[in-house]
Amino acid sequence: MLRSFLMVLLPLAAPTLIYLAYVLTVERRRALAGPGTAQPWWVAAPWVRLIGAGVALAALVLVGMALVGGGEPGGVYVPAHVVDGEVVPGATVPVPEGVPE
Template sequence: MLRILLTIVLPLALPTVVYLLYVTTVEARRVRAAQEGGPVPWWVEAPWPWLVGGGVLLTGLTLGVMALTGGDAPGEVYVPAHMEDGRLVPGATRPAPTAAPGH
């Protein structure tokens, strides 16, 4: 159930939730500026800093999660795809060969 939540529901719902939070914040700032009679802050009218900042944050988060959870075990060796006896053997990782004693 957690896998479904993290891989399907969260990626679909998170952009909508973030957008709704953004719209709510911008509208609250716009209303407050109108009530006080002051100018609307520049960032209320320009969503680009928020979009760029969110993109940078999500990219960093994604790269961090992939670095910490992805990849093969340390010390394994990648063996690329190759042909054996006329059939294609897919690429895989295997434990590194150990050196023979005395070498």
């Protein structure tokens, strides 16, 4: 679950969260400066740019993880299983000798 959060949700939401922090800071300064007739922050927000930046960042993280992570090419995935009452996590192992790919 944490991996999904760090690889997908956080990069997708990061631009919006940073922008919201910026807007809240600016609004607080404006309120301290005096009254004005400015629009609420969510009306003038650049939503298309924020969503686009989030999608681009999430795609960049996913591509980076695909290039860096993963198992050996040509390996065989052995799913998680129980051996003598202990759970053995899934893993990618090399193809045994004599077994056609």
